[in-house]
Amino acid sequence: MRVQVFGILLCVGLIPIIFLFSVITNTYDTQMVSQRTDELQSYGTVVSNLVVSTGYLAGHSSAEVDNETEEIANIYQGRIIIVDKDLRILKDTYGLEENKTLISTEVVKCFGGSSEKKYVNDLGGYMQLTMPIVDPQFDEVCGVIVISYSVKNLEHISREVSHRVLFLLLGIALIIIILSFACSLVLTTPLKKVTDSINDISKGDMDIKLDMHGYSELVKISESFNQMTDVIRKQENSRQEFVSNVSHELKTPLASMKVLSDSLLTQEGMPEEIYREFLGDITTEIERMTKIINDLLSMVKMDKNSAVMQVANININGLLEQLLKRLRPIAAKRNIELVFESYRPVMADVDEVKISIALNNIIENAIKYNYDDGWVRVTLNADHKFFFVTVQDSGVGIPEDLQDNVFERFYRVDKARSRETGGTGLGLAITRNAILLHRGSIKLYSKEKEGTTFTIRIPLNYIP
Known part of the structure; x- marks a missing residue:
């Protein structure tokens, strides 16, 4: 170059x-x-x-x-x-x-x-x-x-003048050659440094940092490069953490089933009640592992790089009513009031399956992480460009310092409570991906021990 x-x-x-x-x-x-x-x-x-x-x-x-x-x-x-x-x-x-x-x-x-x-x-x-x-x-x-x-x-006389002019211009040309070479060094050395750094990153060295001074453009390139490496490093760490979490989440129920099955095999003459209890525990672990696998498959389908959108004009009011109908029995077990408020009929271009999964996860979490005798309020509204779904609850809330992490894969605010409620830590990650696929946004407001509010905004007309 x-x-x-x-x-x-x-x-x-x-x-x-x-x-x-x-x-x-x-x-x-x-x-x-x-x-x-x-x-x-x-x-x-x-x-x-x-x-x-x-x-x-x-x-x-x-x-x-x-x-x-x-x-x-x-x-x-x-x-x-x-x-x-x-x-x-x-x-x-x-x-x-x-x-x-x-x-x-x-x-x-x-x-x-x-x-x-x-x-x-x-x-x-x-x-x-x-x-x-x-x-x-x-x-x-x-x-x-x-x-x-x-x-x-x-x-x-003309030749004499031409010779003098030629010698003068040759001197200027020599200066230009020297300056061109110097400028080429000044311009390409930082670019070569960037190229070498990119090659190092491609070989797996994620700790590269560029520190260039001088021209403002070079400083901007350096800052952008460092931001890019930070993003790549975070993505790599996230990938490794994801693999580790998947391994751990799948290994835990398998280990439990192995302990239970070994107990059944090694102990003779156990009462039938013990057999039934152990087999019930094994079934529970199988169901938990199945849920993890299903959530993983859902998350893969929601990946923006590979997801295929099946967009159709859907009645959002009817969709929410169907979701709430399925979730009311779960809420009724703990005497949680489930309220739906719709301000106007809303028709929107959405992928019904993906948006149903996203909304179901939000509402189901509002029920799971709530107090007995609490309430969950789902509100639907729209303007000329977007429709808005707000899910409020009277639940346990999320500490302020943890709110930025709740959309990460396998992240749980309260791991013990998540295990009790059957959570995998993938629900909100799936929800966010589904909303982003619709070119929408999701915001969170929560106060510990007072409740949580999720606000979802999605365009009425899908933009590919």
Whole structure:
């Protein structure tokens, strides 16, 4: 990755330099040629005025015109040609074409009344400037001056300037290369540290901590990484604890059954009542183990990563009434009043099986962990978006410091009481998973020895 980052930074730095070099050299060349052309145009105007004032085009010789043209041609290593109306060459500083006819596009354009004051052609090593000679008295073109001049000295100057600019930009490029390499190290070293840490985690080392300083982004990455490792560590600890709890919960009834069965096998002549009592205890342990296994299966089905939702539009009022009908005999055994209050008819998109399990667990716990002659109140309400189920009881309550743990798997507030009531410690974990599958939420309020209130909120319309 360091090579890629270095390459990207290098390209970002060098491409503008190459473009800048091209722009500078081209602009300088253009400006030099333009400046030289403007100079010669000024000299051409001077010669044009001399030609008109001396009557040179009418055949009058003029040493002043000859000297001026020769001097200009020598200074700029060029050639000056003066042409009259008949396209006849009156003056050639090279002395080769005098009295001959000159026909060129630029000359013809000058005599044709074009508004252009000059024409410049690139002849490869030479530039040609063509200008009309205007008689101010009649305001008409009476001749043409053609100035050809060498640009070799300009090319030499341009090369010198280009070399200097190139050396300067090469120095800047070297600095950019060094800075790009340094930046690639600065940028990729923390990322490599993160990558190495992730590889260590994948190998099972969960005690990795990142401590990066400097840029705020790196600090955020470090904090997010450490939060992620904390979550992974908690999940791993939870998994190990879960396996340990499952093993323990299944081992306990098996151990009890083994002790009871060994007693039946080793002791001869035991009364029938003892046999019946031991077999009854074995049946109880089998039922307890069956309940644990069923709860484990329910929890697996409620797992959000593998659960399949069978959503249908269900009458929540009717569903709660059916649940309470099944639970009333359990409440009646301890003279617990079970009350249902519904404020309006509620229809919602839910998985009937999963939501029934969740609500049944909450209401059944309210009955189990209650005092004799107590009460349980179930309330149903809804707004335009959610329906709400509140389960209140007058039971034993949950200590405040333990309330955050009640939704964990195999967690029991009072293990002795849970064993008496047949609890497995999975009910609330199953309930929470079922509610989360419906994109809902569950909140708990409890005060020890005064009672507990669970508030469930679930969307009326299921969102996959």
